[in-house]
Amino acid sequence: MDAKYAFAQQIVKEAGAFLRQHLHDDLLIEEKTDFTDLVTHLDKQVQEELAQQIISRYPDDSIYGEESEQRSSLFQGKVWVIDPIDGTTNFIVQQTDFAVLLAYFEDGVGQFGIIYDVMQDKLYHGGGSFPVYENDHLLPSFVDKPFKAGLIGISAGLFAQENLGFRTIAEKSLGTRSYGSAGISFAHVLTGRLMAHFSNAFPWDYAAAAILGQSLGYSLIRPDGSQLAYEGRELVIFLPTVKIDEVKGVCESCNSL
Incomplete structure (x- = not known):
């Protein structure tokens, strides 16, 4: 699991670097359910690249992605959950406050999760048997307050x-x-x-x-x-x-x- 966790962090950071490089490209924008629910060609491209890297490395694993037409059940087998650009409207209009999200499950049990704040270069990672970090800073548990x-x-x-x-x-x-x-x-x-x-x-x-x-x-x-x-x-x-x-x-x- 350590190797899979390290691999996940690597490909997410690479996806974020790619998005920063193409932040000001001319975007092909489509509406999904309505004019506020948008997808760009970069959403699709990043998900495809992440999925290909995962399946190439772990051919027995499955993908549950936002931009996929068919999605594997999270409760059966080894499944990677991908949101290539969470906050697509922010990405298009503001060029900030968007993230790459990745989670890994085995038979419905979450093994680790990753939230990458792309423009702040902050990687939130861990969960399952792994401690939770913001980059290299160990995050503390919640202390009760009103x-x-x-x-x-x-x-x-x-x-x-x-x-x-x-x-x-x-x-x-x-x-x-x-x-x-x-x-x-x-x-x-x-x-x-x-x-x-x-x-x-x-x-x-x-x-x-x-x-x-x-x-x-x-x-x-x-x-x-x-x-x-x-x-x-x-x-x-x-x-x-x-x-x-x-x-x-x-x-x-x-x-x-």
Whole structure:
């Protein structure tokens, strides 16, 4: 596993370097579900390159990628989850706050996760049997504190939906932040810059964070506290494990109104 983990870090950093080199290229941009859901030729190219490197090195492994039409189940065999550019709109418009995400599972159990903040050159890596680092800096476990002492990551759209309970929780905090990239937001939770992050996300958005957070005292759950399906888009909360009951209670109260 050590060799596979080192290989994963290497190819993710290479993908990030490639994106920095081509940051100002003329992009071929397509809409997926609507005009806010964009994909570029570089999303596809980076995923294809990552997948080819993985399968060339580990031919018995499988790929679960955002830009794939067919995806392997995360619960069967050895599966790599890829988001080649998390925060594609940021990549196109702002040229910052986007990430390369990679997670590795064996029979549904996360072995390690990687979030690479490309423009800040910050690699968040570890999980499973590996310690969690920001580059070479070992990250500490969460130390309990009230929501009023931290910030919440949430989009304007989710904040506006009062029936979810997310707004009630956010209003208990010092304020909200929205970065336009689930991976970047999850990384901010891991480092304590955010207390929690609420998102409507796909498995390739949250798989790495789910693995990274476990050993630091964080959980990635649904609003009702249940485990994620790792299939399709889901409302997710990435938060300190000790806060689950508090958040679950707020969400249940709002849903009953």
